[in-house]
Amino acid sequence: MENEFSSSLLENAVTALSRLPGVGRKTALRLALHILRRPENEAREIGQALIDLRENIRYCRVCHNISEEDVCPICSSPVRKLNVVCVVENVRDVMSIEATGQYDGVYHVLGGLVSPIDGIGPDLLEIESLVQRVASGTVDEVILALSATMEGDTTNYYIYRRLTAPGIAPEGLKITQLARGVSVGNELEYTDEVTLGRSLLNRTLFDESY
Amino acid sequence: MENEFSSSLLENAVTALSRLPGVGRKTALRLALHILRRPENEAREIGQALIDLRENIRYCRVCHNISEEDVCPICSSPVRKLNVVCVVENVRDVMSIEATGQYDGVYHVLGGLVSPIDGIGPDLLEIESLVQRVASGTVDEVILALSATMEGDTTNYYIYRRLTAPGIAPEGLKITQLARGVSVGNELEYTDEVTLGRSLLNRTLFDESY
Numbered sequence: 001m002e003n004e005f006s007s008s009l010l011e012n013a014v015t016a017l018s019r020l021p022g023v024g025r026k027t028a029l030r031l032a033l034h035i036l037r038r039p040e041n042e043a044r045e046i047g048q049a050l051i052d053l054r055e056n057i058r059y060c061r062v063c064h065n066i067s068e069e070d071v072c073p074i075c076s077s078p079v080r081k082l083n084v085v086c087v088v089e090n091v092r093d094v095m096s097i098e099a100t101g102q103y104d105g106v107y108h109v110l111g112g113l114v115s116p117i118d119g120i121g122p123d124l125l126e127i128e129s130l131v132q133r134v135a136s137g138t139v140d141e142v143i144l145a146l147s148a149t150m151e152g153d154t155t156n157y158y159i160y161r162r163l164t165a166p167g168i169a170p171e172g173l174k175i176t177q178l179a180r181g182v183s184v185g186n187e188l189e190y191t192d193e194v195t196l197g198r199s200l201l202n203r204t205l206f207d208e209s210y
Numbered sequence: 211m212e213n214e215f216s217s218s219l220l221e222n223a224v225t226a227l228s229r230l231p232g233v234g235r236k237t238a239l240r241l242a243l244h245i246l247r248r249p250e251n252e253a254r255e256i257g258q259a260l261i262d263l264r265e266n267i268r269y270c271r272v273c274h275n276i277s278e279e280d281v282c283p284i285c286s287s288p289v290r291k292l293n294v295v296c297v298v299e300n301v302r303d304v305m306s307i308e309a310t311g312q313y314d315g316v317y318h319v320l321g322g323l324v325s326p327i328d329g330i331g332p333d334l335l336e337i338e339s340l341v342q343r344v345a346s347g348t349v350d351e352v353i354l355a356l357s358a359t360m361e362g363d364t365t366n367y368y369i370y371r372r373l374t375a376p377g378i379a380p381e382g383l384k385i386t387q388l389a390r391g392v393s394v395g396n397e398l399e400y401t402d403e404v405t406l407g408r409s410l411l412n413r414t415l416f417d418e419s420y
Contacts, residue, residue: 008278009278013263017259017260019252020241021243021244022240033302043265044264047255047259049226091220
């Protein structure tokens with residue numbers, strides 16, 4: 001046989017699928033053979049959905065979340081607080097926070113985290129547009145909602161420094177971050193000591209309504 | 211937001227991807243967001259490869275393996291024994307057996323196993339074409355290389371009955387099946403008793419060359 005798969009069509013499909021994260025060649029082959037067993041229109045729908053997604057996707061001009069419109073439904077909502085901006089890494093984080101039902105402000109999607117090791121500097125992220133947004137004077141609070149990782153902390157710190165530089169932030173701008181603490185449902189025994197220490201320092205008044 | 215994903219393009223891509231086996235909506239979202247971060251031509255290559263695969267795939271007229279030609283390279287090879295036919299469930303099994311480098315006969319790909327529970331009867335598989343192949347008188351040995359499962363055993367039995375019916379098999383046709391035994395590298399302690407029993411009954415002369 002000329003190649004591993006006896007068909008260059010199969011070879012191409014397996015190679016293409018294995019570019020996806022978490023998909024090795026064995027999984028890619030399983031997916032490709034599945035597609036061969038299904039009706040022709042199903043393969044076309046899957047393939048075309050991927051092409052359309054990448055070619056026609058649009059982002060909100062204000063917050064850089066994925067959007068069908070020039071400005072996304074969150075940024076143009078009359079019931080959201082436009083003066084409270086939650087800074088997140090990516091689109092998935094917007095979904096996660098929306099799913100809590102606890103947030104009524106707007107977002108700013110960075111599109112990643114500062115990571116010198118991966119060659120991702122602040123200029124590759126939507127940080128400049130956040131600075132502009134804050135400098136325009138319409139923002140009263142910036143909530144830094146990034147991962148509790150080294151990259152998240154680096155990015156938090158960089159944004160904090162940029163926003164507190166002279167002449168950027170309006171008088172009284174609040175810069176907050178997500179509370180660090182014991183995860184709800186987690187046993188204390190299995191909480192790491194750094195988190196436990198932070199949760200002690202940042203203890204809150206007991207609230208019987210929870 | 212009108213839908214979970216704030217974009218129908220993303221919604222469509224996630225729904226399409228989650229039709230693949232082993233891909234839930236969370237994984238589908240991760241794959242879709244990955245595609246958004248990659249260059250546009252990569253999405254097009256992946257999508258088009260899936261469409262091309264399903265639309266243009268061809269199967270060998272003799273053995274039903276995936277093939278670029280009317281007859282596949284194995285069936286048309288001058289060095290393979292055309293009178294020894296290994297019956298397998300699917301294309302992946304052909305690759306597995308080819309990878310052993312231990313087989314120089316040809317194949318017959320059934321396209322599945324008989325499974326009354328899933329509504330898969332013998333008529334949905336390439337069994338009739340196997341019977342024709344054997345009836346033509348060119349086959350001296352049929353190797354049943356199906357899974358050691360209930361479906362595999364049912365299919366083995368059905369094929370055996372069809373091939374041994376009067377007037378089908380040529381004089382002296384051998385019908386064999388894969389040896390059942392202890393997996394190479396497996397400890398005896400963890401081998402199930404049925405397999406162990408079979409491996410005792412079918413014990414072979416010690417061969418120091420292994």
